Amino acid sequence: MVFKSPGEIGKKYLNNLNRIRQNTINRRCLFVNNMKKSKKKSSSAHADKDYGLAEPLMDTISVEELETKKNCFLNKLKTVNLHQLNLDTRDQNGNLKWFQERKKRLTASKFGEICKMRSTTSCRRQVHAIIYNPQIKSKEMAHRIEMEPYGRKKFEVVSGLSVETCGLIVDSEITFLAASPDGVVGDDAILEIKCPYIAKDTNDVTEAVNNKLLQYCTLLPTNNGQQMVQLKRDHNYYYQVMGQLHITGRHLCYFVIYATKWIHIEKNFYDAEFWETKMVGKLTAFYMDCLLPEIVEPLYGKRLLVSDIREPARIIEAQELNNKKISKKTK
Template identity: 50%
Template sequence: MQNTSPGKFGKKYLKNIERIRANCLKRRQLFSNNASSKFKSRSQCTAADQNYGLAEPLIDTMTKEDYDKKKLLFLQKLNEADRTEIEICTRDQSNNSLWYKERRLRITASNFGTICKMRPYTSCKKKIHSLLYAPNPKTKQLTYGNVMESKGRKKFEEMYNVNVQTCGLIIDSDLPYLAASPDGLVGENAIIEIKCPYNARNSESLIEAFNNKLVSDR
């Protein structure tokens, strides 16, 4: 689309991208200066062995104009996505392949904090790679938490005499690249986050687990 305004969300995104680019440039310059002074006295590295393997080169094959067009096209697709349908179809959350696919297209509540807390020397490349290509974790702690989540939801309903509605991936209505997957919706303005710590699996209550220092008050 040419000679058209990117719209409200597009303008916000582009403004944020310019800020992020400037910060990334500062990080690279800072890292470059620190690295050169730190390793100045080290001997020069030899070339890699021919059988060592290929490293993916970072080749700039796209102009800024083409890059911006692809960004806007990507944002347009996100904005055109049926948010209601995605939420309904992903209510199984971690047991649903669509849930993984759609959340990889967005910044979610699970990784929003780590992105905001990135240090000046944190590698943007590694962070993006971990968000897009890291395998889905399978640990006994996560498995236990998933199994016990429905019991925790039912217990919450009994304790507070409320109805908790399960939900899928909820996409922000204004910023389609932001999303979250609450453990439940309570009424129109409340959500719950259910925690079932594996360390406290044999405790009779949260108080007992806390007294035995199996869980913290954080």
């Protein structure tokens, strides 16, 4: 194999990669550090700024060994006391255990992105984002964290209902799926609150939607000639709500949008057909084929290359088939 210098751009990239290597390792999910390391010595070369990118990663376990690790991990998830986990993680993002346990599972906030992936879309970027990317602090996030308690209190005042906080709730049957609603209401409802920074100074929800500040909402005409604000059924937030309802075993979600001058409350009911036809199959396939292999036998940490993360055969085959179709059209 002949190595060529990647040039100044390549060298800059690799220098930056080396600079952040230690920080990236520290951001790896906590439980990965406890995994047993392979006894085999890696025969693949690391990336080098003078001789190009690394060779293909060769130090991997067999398919049979990987399946054994996956099954072992899934069995351990089934032994977790789910009720106690919910109680222990009620601080949510202020709780270390909440972060640790959700890293082992696929959570509702990601459901929309996963369910809408095309058959040809690589899963590597999604897997990397879920396991390794830190939570990026922004003014939007700070605003949401600050305003959410006010939104919860305002909901209680307007609705006359009481909200109870909750932690990480895991599906009782599909134990690799989890959700963290912003609260539970009574015995059959949950609460999901959005506090959009971009709409914080608007006078009402209709103004915010008309000014295209709430891309996840639409205006529908009503029988009395008015307009009704509704969460879009194809938006990631709707997938999140449906996932939360299924996982919690509840049938109603109060979807709340809160700003300083107004509050919008929308009722969304569980749609079993939507879950069965558009969600559960894709979520299961992604977790089993994409996310779980990197959880139990991580490859990214060996060289910090996203391209080292496993790509399922079904995605590779779909990509090859699509490329053949494209090449035929161009001839």
